Amino acid sequence: MAKDLTTSAISRQNILNNPVALPRIQKELGIEALEFEGHYVLTKQMVADYYGVDERTIERLLISNEEELKHNGYFFM
Numbered sequence: 001m002a003k004d005l006t007t008s009a010i011s012r013q014n015i016l017n018n019p020v021a022l023p024r025i026q027k028e029l030g031i032e033a034l035e036f037e038g039h040y041v042l043t044k045q046m047v048a049d050y051y052g053v054d055e056r057t058i059e060r061l062l063i064s065n066e067e068e069l070k071h072n073g074y075f076f077m
Contacts, residue, residue, distance in 0.1 A: 009068060016072050044076075 005012050015021050022040065026033060031050065033040040044062070048055040062069065062076055069076070 012068075013072055016074075 005015070015025075025031075026040070031042075032046075033042050035041070044055050044058045048058045051058075
């Protein structure tokens with residue numbers, strides 16, 4: 001049975017911290033990320049455009065999930 005990434009923080013962490021999985025996911029989904037100092041970087045506007053939502057929606061989601069994102073080594077400015 002596949003893990004539900006919407007409810008399993010551990011499953012999300014395993015994928016998000018996997019250096020092999022991220023480039024494959026990026027390619028499969030057609031996500032064009034910038035590379036900066038060895039890290040993939042996406043602007044809020046890039047994510048909003050990908051999902052077809054307003055940038056404010058992304059801002060709200062970043063704030064509401066800030067603890068998990070920071071725990072996984074992600075940062076936003």
